Amino acid sequence: MPQRVAVIPGDGIGVEVVAAARRVLDAVSGRHDIDLTYDDFDWSCRRYADTGSMMPADALDILRDYDAILLGAVGWPGVPDHASLWGLLIPIRRTFRQYVNLRPARIFEGVDSPLRGAEAGSVDLVVVRENVEGEYSEIGGRLNRGFPDEMAVQESVFTRVGVTRIVDHAFELARTRRGRVTSATKSNGIVHTLPFWDEIVRERAERFPDVEWDQEHIDALAAKFVLDPARFDVVVGSNLFGDILSDLAAAVAGSIGIAPSANLDPTHTYPSMFEPVHGSAPDIAGQGVANPVGAVWSCVLMLDHLGHGAAAAGLMTAIEASLRDKTSRTRDLGGTASTDDVTSALVELVGR
Numbered sequence: 001m002p003q004r005v006a007v008i009p010g011d012g013i014g015v016e017v018v019a020a021a022r023r024v025l026d027a028v029s030g031r032h033d034i035d036l037t038y039d040d041f042d043w044s045c046r047r048y049a050d051t052g053s054m055m056p057a058d059a060l061d062i063l064r065d066y067d068a069i070l071l072g073a074v075g076w077p078g079v080p081d082h083a084s085l086w087g088l089l090i091p092i093r094r095t096f097r098q099y100v101n102l103r104p105a106r107i108f109e110g111v112d113s114p115l116r117g118a119e120a121g122s123v124d125l126v127v128v129r130e131n132v133e134g135e136y137s138e139i140g141g142r143l144n145r146g147f148p149d150e151m152a153v154q155e156s157v158f159t160r161v162g163v164t165r166i167v168d169h170a171f172e173l174a175r176t177r178r179g180r181v182t183s184a185t186k187s188n189g190i191v192h193t194l195p196f197w198d199e200i201v202r203e204r205a206e207r208f209p210d211v212e213w214d215q216e217h218i219d220a221l222a223a224k225f226v227l228d229p230a231r232f233d234v235v236v237g238s239n240l241f242g243d244i245l246s247d248l249a250a251a252v253a254g255s256i257g258i259a260p261s262a263n264l265d266p267t268h269t270y271p272s273m274f275e276p277v278h279g280s281a282p283d284i285a286g287q288g289v290a291n292p293v294g295a296v297w298s299c300v301l302m303l304d305h306l307g308h309g310a311a312a313a314g315l316m317t318a319i320e321a322s323l324r325d326k327t328s329r330t331r332d333l334g335g336t337a338s339t340d341d342v343t344s345a346l347v348e349l350v351g352r
Helices: 013-032 045-051 059-063 081-095 160-175 193-205 218-227 239-252 293-305 309-324 339-351
Strands: 003-010 036-040 068-073 100-106 124-130 140-143 151-154 180-185 212-217 234-237 260-264 272-276
Touching (some): 003 013, 013 068, 013 293, 013 309, 045 081, 100 239, 124 160, 124 239, 180 239, 260 293, 272 293, 309 339
Parallel strands (some): 124 234, 180 234
16 A cells, blocks of 8 residues: 655745655665655745645645655745744644654765864764744734834743653654763753753653763753764754754754754654755755755655665665765755756665
8 A cells, every 4th residue: 555645845945855855765665665655735935925825724634644744845035934834834743743853963974064073973963852832832922013112922832741752752762872862951041941841851761771861051052062063862952942953963964955854743643744954045946956965864764754664774875875976965065966966866876
């Protein structure tokens, strides 16, 4: 029985990298006898400009029965960022209980880190970001708009269920890696939510005596990501902290263009969603120079989630080989290859 993937290319280079990822997925599927079917949806900022909404009213009902969702990127000049995100990405994450945002970062052979002395193999970490609550809540509002005393209030929401399940996921993931968890906090300055977070981390850590753990205040942690990124294995943080740290980790690894992410419902009750970390990049859209590796690595995560571990491992090996080769690196990695060049190289590598 085929596994169904809903494809939302979105905006800008999202369209280009999703097309590239589809070509590579077709090659992987043929090599490993995987039956994937795709349905494309034109939900995007262009649709917002034409209709006033990023996606139709029944979009979530349409997506509900898919096995996975592959997203390119959303965002375009003229459409407010909060309209594009809250009109598509965030409703999907929350309706389908995608409470784990998984963002791995590695320094690959052939990719230069901007950090002096950071070499291939020295950095291999995963940021586990709480994905459906925390600082990105809908609770709050604006008062006295347009007056000198105008104000805005935004509430953070941390629940015991939400913190417990993301912390447990981080510890369970660490058991499959190098056995260390770092918790991002700021409990010295944020008086209610982050001490609550810290308490739950301590409670849950007792259930994983085989995993080492520590906690770092977010400001110090950001500095240590730059000064000593090799020390980190699994880093767990709130919605905001995880968002910022994962982009920083991508920069440390050499380019946000290669950074993947997975929005996971670990229970498989609902479809999970896979997307590159980069945005729609209007400044390079249509030029054929976007790096497709972030989207393809996201497909590695998707294949693994769908139960195709061998295919995922084979595709990861192809990514590693393509990054070692100077002829298949895009300009964000110091190369001259086009999106199509990299895609063709990956397809060839998968077929070997």
